[in-house]
Amino acid sequence: MRIFIPLCIFLLPFLVEAQNPNDYDSDLLPASFHKERREAFRKLMDSNSVAFFFTNPVRQRANDVEYVYHQDPNFYYMTGYTEPNAVLVLFKNKIILDSISTNEIIYVQPRNPSDESWEGRRLGVAGVQSKLGFEYVFENTSFQDLKLDYNRFKKIYYPYSYNDVRDDPYNEGDLFSLMKIFAKQTEKFKEKKDYVGLFTRCAQLRETKTSQEMKLLRKAVDISVEGHLQLMRNLKTGMKEFQAQALVEFGFKFNGAEFEGYPSILGGGENSCILHYVTNRKKLNNQDFLVCDAGAEYHGYTADITRTLPTDGKFSETEKTIYNIVLEAQDAGFKACQNNNSFRAPHNAAVEIIKKRLKEIGVISNEEEYINYFFHGTSHYLGLDVHDPGMNGKLKPGQVITVEPGIYIPEGSPCDKKWWNIGVRIEDDVLITGGEPEILSGKLPRTIPEIEKIMENASNFINLPSEK
Numbered sequence: 001m002r003i004f005i006p007l008c009i010f011l012l013p014f015l016v017e018a019q020n021p022n023d024y025d026s027d028l029l030p031a032s033f034h035k036e037r038r039e040a041f042r043k044l045m046d047s048n049s050v051a052f053f054f055t056n057p058v059r060q061r062a063n064d065v066e067y068v069y070h071q072d073p074n075f076y077y078m079t080g081y082t083e084p085n086a087v088l089v090l091f092k093n094k095i096i097l098d099s100i101s102t103n104e105i106i107y108v109q110p111r112n113p114s115d116e117s118w119e120g121r122r123l124g125v126a127g128v129q130s131k132l133g134f135e136y137v138f139e140n141t142s143f144q145d146l147k148l149d150y151n152r153f154k155k156i157y158y159p160y161s162y163n164d165v166r167d168d169p170y171n172e173g174d175l176f177s178l179m180k181i182f183a184k185q186t187e188k189f190k191e192k193k194d195y196v197g198l199f200t201r202c203a204q205l206r207e208t209k210t211s212q213e214m215k216l217l218r219k220a221v222d223i224s225v226e227g228h229l230q231l232m233r234n235l236k237t238g239m240k241e242f243q244a245q246a247l248v249e250f251g252f253k254f255n256g257a258e259f260e261g262y263p264s265i266l267g268g269g270e271n272s273c274i275l276h277y278v279t280n281r282k283k284l285n286n287q288d289f290l291v292c293d294a295g296a297e298y299h300g301y302t303a304d305i306t307r308t309l310p311t312d313g314k315f316s317e318t319e320k321t322i323y324n325i326v327l328e329a330q331d332a333g334f335k336a337c338q339n340n341n342s343f344r345a346p347h348n349a350a351v352e353i354i355k356k357r358l359k360e361i362g363v364i365s366n367e368e369e370y371i372n373y374f375f376h377g378t379s380h381y382l383g384l385d386v387h388d389p390g391m392n393g394k395l396k397p398g399q400v401i402t403v404e405p406g407i408y409i410p411e412g413s414p415c416d417k418k419w420w421n422i423g424v425r426i427e428d429d430v431l432i433t434g435g436e437p438e439i440l441s442g443k444l445p446r447t448i449p450e451i452e453k454i455m456e457n458a459s460n461f462i463n464l465p466s467e468k
C-alpha cells in the first residue's frame, strides 16, 4: 500500500496529460515557433491595425459523417491549433481591454466531455494556454463580448469568407456564429477591411521556411519517397489504379503521415493525360504508362512528388523518348533554381527544352504549339499547402518549390498515333540555397535505368485478387 498510494498520485496527472491530443507526437512545432510567426506577422501589419484569423469550416460528407477535419494552414501557422470553431485576433500594438493589456487573444472550443466522447479530445482553454503558449484564451462563445472600437483602427485584416460554413444551431461558438459576429461588428467599416492584405502578409512569411519547418517538410518528403518506392517495387500489370494508390498510401500511413497532402493521382494510359485525375479505378495493362502524383502530409507539411512508371517495368521506345524529354526539361529546371533567379526561371528553362525537343521528334511543327502538350506551370511553392502561398518574386534561400515539367499527348492529338495516350510528369521538391539547389526528393529513382532496375524484381508481396 505504501508504494501503491504515492504511485497513483504520481501516475494520475501523467495519465491525464497523456490524453491530450498534442502529446502523442514529440516533434510538433513548438509554441515558440507559432509565437514567433505571430510576431513576424505583426511586424508586417500597418500601424493601427488588427487582424482576424478564422479556422477552417467543418464540412459535411454524408449523413452524420463529416470530412476529416483539416485546419486552415494560415491558422495553423499562427497558432498550432488543429481544432475547428476558433478565431485569433492579433493587434499591431498592445491594447487595453477591460483589465488586460495584450496584443493577441484567441477564442477556442471549450472542453465538453459529452462531445469529446464522440469526436475526440480537445485542448480547451487550459490546453491552449499550456500547450500552445497563449496567455489570453477564452471560450469561443465569448467572442461576442469582444467589443472593439473599430473607429480607432486604420485597417482590419481578415480572410475570405467561405460560403459553405454550416450553422450549427446548437453551438453558439461555431464558426458560423464567429464569422457572423465579426461581419456584423465590422459592417460599418468596409473601407478599412482588407483581405488581400492578410493573404499577402501570410505569403510573405510562408514562402521562406524556417529550420523548424524544414525538419517537418523533409520528413514529409522522406515518407513520400518511401510510398513511391513501395509502388515501384510492387507495381504489376493487371493491377487497378486504386491498387497502385494503396501501395503508395500504405507507405505514407505506415511511416507516420497523417494525411495525403492532396488526393493521390494514379492515372494509367489515357488517364495519364489528365493532370489532376483522381478516379483511380482503371485496370492497368502492359502498354500503360502510369503517372503517380502523390505526397504525404506530416504535421501539416506536405510533399508533392510525381513519377511516371511503365506498368510492366520496361519503357517502350516511344515512352523513352517522351520521358527523356521531360527528364531533360526537369534537369534544366533544377539548374535554374538559383538564388536571385526569378520564380519563373525553372519554368522558362523547362519550356525551352520541351519546345525544341517536341519539334525535333515531329510532335509539333511550330515551337509555340508546345503549349498544347505542356499546359501547366513548372513550379509552385510547397509547405503547409501543396500549392503554398508565396510572392512569385526572386528565388531565395529557404524557399521550397516543385520542379514538375510534363508532356501530355491525349488520343486524337494532331501528331503520329504512336504518341497517343502518353502522359509524363516528373516532379521533385527543391530547396533553394545560397549555392546549388537541394533536391529534397532526390533519393527517389528518376532516370529510366534506375526505374527499370528497381521494377525488375517486382515483389510477390502483393498477390492480386483473382478476377471474378
Ligand code: GLY
Pocket (backbone or CB within 6 Å): 262, 293, 294, 304, 380, 386, 404, 427
Ligand atoms: N499535385 C498537384 C501538383 O503537382 O501541383
Ligand code: MN
Pocket (backbone or CB within 6 Å): 304, 380, 402, 404, 427
Ligand atoms: Mn506540384
Ligand code: MN
Pocket (backbone or CB within 6 Å): 293, 294, 304, 305, 306, 427
Ligand atoms: Mn504533384
